[in-house]
Amino acid sequence: MNKREILDEYFIDSRSKLLEVASFLDRLSRAEGASDYRMASLASALNLLNDDQPEKTRRILECFSDPTNEPVDAAPGKGASGAWPGFNGKAG
Amino acid sequence: MRYIEPHAHMVSRTTDDYERMALAGCQVICEPAFWAGFDRSSAQGFYDYFRQLTGFEPARAARFGIRHFAWMCINPKEAEDTGLAREVLELLPEFLAKPNVLGVGEIGLNKNSRNELAILHAHLELAEKKDQMILIHTPHLEDKLKGTRLTLDALREHPGIRPERVIVDHVEEHTIRLVLDAGCWAGMTLYPHSKCSAARAVDMMETCGMDRLWMNSACDWGVSDPLAVPRALQEMRRRGFPPEVITRMAWDNPCQFLSQSPKFAVES
Numbered sequence: 245m246n247k248r249e250i251l252d253e254y255f256i257d258s259r260s261k262l263l264e265v266a267s268f269l270d271r272l273s274r275a276e277g278a279s280d281y282r283m284a285s286l287a288s289a290l291n292l293l294n295d296d297q298p299e300k301t302r303r304i305l306e307c308f309s310d311p312t313n314e315p316v317d318a319a320p321g322k323g324a325s326g327a328w329p330g331f332n333g334k335a336g
Numbered sequence: 337m338r339y340i341e342p343h344a345h346m347v348s349r350t351t352d353d354y355e356r357m358a359l360a361g362c363q364v365i366c367e368p369a370f371w372a373g374f375d376r377s378s379a380q381g382f383y384d385y386f387r388q389l390t391g392f393e394p395a396r397a398a399r400f401g402i403r404h405f406a407w408m409c410i411n412p413k414e415a416e417d418t419g420l421a422r423e424v425l426e427l428l429p430e431f432l433a434k435p436n437v438l439g440v441g442e443i444g445l446n447k448n449s450r451n452e453l454a455i456l457h458a459h460l461e462l463a464e465k466k467d468q469m470i471l472i473h474t475p476h477l478e479d480k481l482k483g484t485r486l487t488l489d490a491l492r493e494h495p496g497i498r499p500e501r502v503i504v505d506h507v508e509e510h511t512i513r514l515v516l517d518a519g520c521w522a523g524m525t526l527y528p529h530s531k532c533s534a535a536r537a538v539d540m541m542e543t544c545g546m547d548r549l550w551m552n553s554a555c556d557w558g559v560s561d562p563l564a565v566p567r568a569l570q571e572m573r574r575r576g577f578p579p580e581v582i583t584r585m586a587w588d589n590p591c592q593f594l595s596q597s598p599k600f601a602v603e604s
Contacts, residue, residue, distance in 0.1 A: 245575055253574065254535070301536065305510040309481040310448070319416045319447035322371075324477035324530075 265290075285327035307331070337579075339586035340364040340602075341565055342594065343442075343471070343505060343523060343552035346393055346404070347385070348372075353555070353562045358400035360566045361586075364602055365397055366594065368407040368442035368471050373557050375414055379423040382410065386427065390434040403602060405594070407441035407471045408432055415446075415455035425458055432466060438597045439463065441471025442505060445483040448475060456490055464496040469597050472504045472520075474511065476530055484511040488518045501596050505552070508532055512544055521548040521593050526564035534568035538575060541585070550590045 245253070272279070289304045297303070310328040338361045346354070346367050357365070367389055376382055389406040397404035408431045410424040431437055443459040445452045463470050475483035487504065491497060499519035507515050507522045508531070515522040524540060525531040532540075537551055553564035561567070565586070572582045594600040 299509070301539070302509040305508055306481065308478055309510065310478050312482060313485065315448050315450045315453050315486060317450060319449040319452060322413050322446060324475070324479055326477045328478045 281329045281331060282325060282327040284333055285331045288331070288333060337361050337566075337569065337583065337586055338363050339565055339569065340366075340550075340590040340594075341553060341562075342366045342550050342590040343368060343525065343554045344562065345370055345554065345556035346397070347388055348557035349555060349562060351396060351399075354397055354400045354402060357562055358402055360563055362402055362565075364403045364405070364590075364594075366405045366407065366438065366590075367393060368473075369409050369411060370442060370473075370556065371411045371413040375417075376420075379420065379427060382424045383427055386431045390431055390436055394436050405436050405438050405600065406434075407439055408437055409440050409443045409459055410455065411442060412444050412446040412452050412456070412473060412475075415452045416449060418451050418454060421455045422458065425455075425462065428462060429466070432468060435599060438594060438599060439469030439471060439501075441469075441503075442473040443470065444473040444475070444487055446473075446475050446479070448479055448483050448486055453486065453490065456487065457493070460490060460494045460497060464494050470497065470502045472502060474504060474506045476506075480506070480508065481510055484514055488514060488520075491518070491520070500548075503550070503593060506531055506554070507540075509536070509540060512540055516544065516548060521550065524549065524551050525554045526551060526568055527554050527560055529559075534564070534571040537568050538571050541572075546581070546584060546589065548589075548593075549585070550593065551585060 285308050289307045292300055292303050292307065308327050341357065341362050344365050344367060346365060369389060386408060394404040408428050410421045415421045440459050440463040443456055445456060472487055474480050474487065491502065503521040503523050504515040505523035506525045512522050524537040526534055526537060551565055551568050553560060553562055555562040569582055569586050591602060591604050
């Protein structure tokens with residue numbers, strides 16, 4: 245597919261998904277209380293969306309990932325939150 | 337178009353789902369042992385689950401002309417209790433010998449803990465000893481990258497395991513190259529929110545090629561889609577892939593991997 249064909253096929257869908265993110269951020273800003281570590285990763289990911297580098301999907305996934313190498317001493321439950329609490333704000 | 341669903345948890349699905357999958361062209365389903373959404377209280381609970389995977393589900397699938405195969409293990413979400421896990425490991429040889437069981441899976445890590453890693457190694461030792469194929473689950477979301485690295489490191493500690501007989505499932509854009517570079521097969525899981533979409537799966541095919549790659553739904557008791565594979569095949573048609581390339585992802589690739597088990601006697 246060329247760029248025009250990709251735009252014809254996927255632009256409206258991507259526009260819709262972007263508006264969902266914007267609406268989520270608006271909802272969050274209207275709400276009372278404190279934010280948490282997940283927003284630091286999300287904010288960095290949003291910056292990656294608008295840079296001029298390739299492989300945005302991979303880099304955004306890395307931005308949300310635990311980059312450490314050592315196994316943890318015990319599993320802290322079973323679930324995952326989608327972002328790593330130790331994220332330092334530096335995204336690839 | 338006929339297709340193989342290489343990873344589905346049909347014990348959690350209705351008989352209607354079998355019918356819908358058959359109508360969509362599904363002729364083979366492979367079902368790895370997994371977490372039921374709650375922790376079982378004893379090894380006996382697993383024993384009954386394994387009986388379901390090797391007896392009841394193949395019969396339910398056969399009503400719709402679908403061949404059903406299974407993989408055996410204690411899943412990583414229940415591996416933190418190493419005492420229970422080792423009891424379940426003792427049950428596995430009996431079920432690995434069943435005619436529809438293709439190997440050990442889905443093993444791996446969930447929260448990347450030391451206990452999970454110990455039980456992963458115990459499964460790898462069993463697979464090595466019994467010359468079994470292996471299906472590996474990689475962790476969710478923020479734990480996936482680290483878990484994939486730890487898993488590939490663990491595999492390298494077992495020289496008797498040939499990477500081409502291992503599929504590492506649930507890859508995404510940040511893990512797929514690690515898996516393929518290690519010589520393993522990679523599975524892309526089409527699962528809402530926590531894994532990848534049809535469009536992203538086809539993007540990965542376009543950027544990484546189609547060698548040693550399959551797609552699955554991993555449909556289970558959560559919000560998930562038993563028809564995710566045919567929907568992804570439709571995404572390939574949307575992008576203009578020729579029929580023979582779509583057939584490669586629908587049938588040829590999973591058939592190539594699974595046929596390494598002599599029990600997978602399915603027409604190629």
